[in-house]
Amino acid sequence: MIQFTDISKSFDGRMVLEDVSGTFKPGDTNLIIGGSGTGKSVLLKCLIGLVKPDHGNVLYNDRDFWNSDEDTRKQIRREMGVLFQGGALFDSKTVAQNVRFPLEMLTNMSESEKDDRVNFCLSRVGLEQAAGRMPSEISGGMKKRVGIARAIVMNPKYLFCDEPNSGLDPLTSIKIDELIKEITDEYHITTVVITHDMNSVLEIGEKVMFLYKGHKVWEGDNTTITQSKVTELNEFIFANKLLRDMSRQ
Structure with a gap:
């Protein structure tokens, strides 16, 4: 399980994340969604140790990542698997x-x-x-x-996927989503997926966190997201639907 509390991060005086908290449980596909520049990739980097938050805690099965010694951080990193955007193959x-x-x-x-x-x-x-x-x-x-x-x-105990469907056609995207879900279920991994793809949300979003301008403004799952009363989230959903409709024309 991954627990993070009050994660905040700014760059050059500009706040990118402010007091974002959440819990991701093993065996679930946990999605972080939002438009470009909403802070979701920065949050991912804070979770996996690429960027240190200005304040806040990240716990991996009750081990405090940022307030542990280097040996503990190395051990936690060995328990992570990361799929970078674009694959990042050699x-x-x-x-x-x-x-x-x-x-x-x-x-x-x-x-x-x-x-x-x-x-x-x-x-x-x-x-x-x-x-x-x-x-x-x-x-x-x-x-x-x-x-x-x-x-x-x-x-790995923890699997992180950064925009796994970026640049893929719809059919291939569905196959990637299915594969991530199957692996999560099969190995009972704590999986965290960064995406802006509503198809992924509706297919595999067992837990969904929506970020807007560096804040968590909604949290739920794929069965309740379309019933949200949050204006920013509804606009995000509508924009995704519009893009999907245009791509089919």
Whole structure:
């Protein structure tokens, strides 16, 4: 479980997040949504340790990330899997080598154990036949699946996905959403997804947090979000629907 309290962050005197709190439970797909510039990516970076908040706490199963010693923070980081926007694959490495990279850096596994783990993760995302291919030889959707395989190769307790559907067509986006949901359920991971895609919200949003101008202004799930009385959220939903309708024309 991830608990964060009163997270605030400013850059050059401009407040980006202000007193944002929440709880993300294992086995749920937890979505953070909002328009561009609302602070959702900064919140993600505060949670995974890339940006230190000005104040506030982040707890991983009651371990205070920012107020712990470096060894504890390293241990928590080893329990994280991160799917970065765009996949962030190494262009000079094969698909299998990209997935294998965390094992090489962070474990003492034998070569055969690494091979077995990489093969298992590629099989789990349906890419066992692409192991020897280069990132330039596969599609955008396949790159996202490679990114997911790399994110789960260390058996993480916490999975973070930054705009996993960015740049993908609607059908591929649905498949990525389904894969994230299946992995979350199967391994009982605490999954956090940053997105602006309402299709993802309605499909896998078991818990949804809506940010607006650095504040949390609504929290609920995909069964109640369309019943919200929050003006900013309703405008966000309407804008998403309008974009989807235009893309189908």
